[in-house]
Amino acid sequence: MATATSLSNKQKQFLKGLAHSLKPVVLLGANGLTEGVMAEIELALEHHELIKVRVPEQDRELREMIYTTIVVHTGAHKVQVIGKILILYRASKAAKIALPRA
Numbered sequence: 001m002a003t004a005t006s007l008s009n010k011q012k013q014f015l016k017g018l019a020h021s022l023k024p025v026v027l028l029g030a031n032g033l034t035e036g037v038m039a040e041i042e043l044a045l046e047h048h049e050l051i052k053v054r055v056p057e058q059d060r061e062l063r064e065m066i067y068t069t070i071v072v073h074t075g076a077h078k079v080q081v082i083g084k085i086l087i088l089y090r091a092s093k094a095a096k097i098a099l100p101r102a
Helices: 009-019 035-048 060-074
Strands: 050-054 077-082 085-089
Touching (some): 009 050, 009 077, 009 085, 035 060, 060 085
Antiparallel strands (some): 050 085
């Protein structure tokens, strides 16, 4: 799954503003990135479009690999990473979030 277009800086700023008040909806547990966690992320993206995922992994390189795996498998845009929280955006069929023009 590849994303059709990338987000402009203006769109990323807009999404960061929306994400500010959100709580992480998916938290990786001791088992790490399992198929169940990926399914949960897919559901959350379809339902909310903009989500936060908490990755409590201590190793920075491993955490980056987890972020990349999530982005590649979901086809979502990585909006921002703050500490151990990944902010993802993927438009759903319902298109709940209207992005500003690029």
